[in-house]
């Protein structure tokens with residue numbers, strides 16, 4: 001589902017954060033990527049989610065080389081991947097209600113009316129009441145907002161879900177609830193998962209394979 005082939009990426013010229021790294025996630029497979037803070041896990045996750053253009057190397061989704069990153073990523077490629085980040089407040093438009101936030105990918109692809117029922121079902125499955133769906137991010141807890149971000153990531157039924165420290169800020173019961181939603185989604189749709197984090201126990205529980213982020217360049 002996802003192949004990173006000799007990917008090098010970074011921010012400051014000549015100082016790669018990820019160097020010559022290759023990684024594959026099979027169809028329906030769950031892979032955990034483990035590493036300490038600052039090692040480059042999020043950078044790699046953003047490359048895999050087509051949100052950061054690598055300096056070198058190839059990214060393939062379902063066998064097809066990705067042709068563009070960020071705003072240059074074609075919609076058909078972008079919508080194959082769902083992403084959830086560590087900090088929901090940085091990933092949510094503060095002007096939107098939680099209901100509109102979940103429906104955002106549908107509206108952006110001109111499918112708002114078609115997917116309205118699906119969005120409502122997802123919100124219900126993920127534990128968001130109609131009252132919460134009418135609130136804006138500043139009126140809900142981090143856990144409630146992260147639930148909405150996960151629902152948003154699943155709305156277009158991506159074949160690959162990328163979770164970048166999705167539960168790092170959450171309590172045990174919200175963590176368990178979100179993990180259960182991801183597992184159910186994967187069971188139902190056969191989706192692959194790339195979970196990035198620093199908690200080996202959590203990643204082991206979630207994933208078929210857990211890899212250590214390489215420390216060498």
Ligand SMILES: Nc1ncnc2c1ncn2[C@@H]1O[C@H](COP(=O)(O)OP(=O)(O)OP(=O)(O)O)[C@@H](O)[C@H]1O
Nearest residue numbers: 011012017035036037038039040041042043044198
């Ligand atoms: N936008 C940016 N501009 C410049 N440097 C950055 C940027 N984002 C990250 N970095 C640097 O790249 C390196 C890797 O960061 P990254 O966020 O990928 O690490 P991480 O392993 O996900 O860390 P954490 O677990 O703390 O989130 C760090 O040294 C960081 O300072």
